[in-house]
Amino acid sequence: MKQISVLVIDPVGLHARPATVAVNAASKFKSEVKVAYKGRTVNMKSIMGVMSLGIPTQSEVVVSCEGEDEEIAIKTIEEVLRAQKVIA
Incomplete structure (x- = not known):
């Protein structure tokens, strides 16, 4: 798991x-x-799950991936969140 x-x-x-x-x-x-x-x-593949967390600014969150493509998955999600200027 990554x-x-x-x-x-x-x-x-x-x-x-x-x-x-x-x-x-x-x-x-x-x-x-x-x-x-x-x-x-929550499952990050579910918009309702993600939105249900109600994550405000200055919050620390943990993103985890487990499976055969976990390495590229975690990198891609981090890049997407950075590109959207959501995370530092």
Whole structure:
């Protein structure tokens, strides 16, 4: 399993638009992709799951990938979130 801990820097937090981009990126991989915040973990391939976390700005979240393409999955998701200026 690969995981990264990131800080959400978007002033609005992880809101719908970048969450949708992240969910679309996660959905392309066979690996199980999850995001955890405040003790709750959800499937990052589910927009409803990600939005249900209500992640505000300056929050630390953990993204984890487990499966055959976990290495490229974690790198891609990190790149997508950085490109959307959601994480530092």
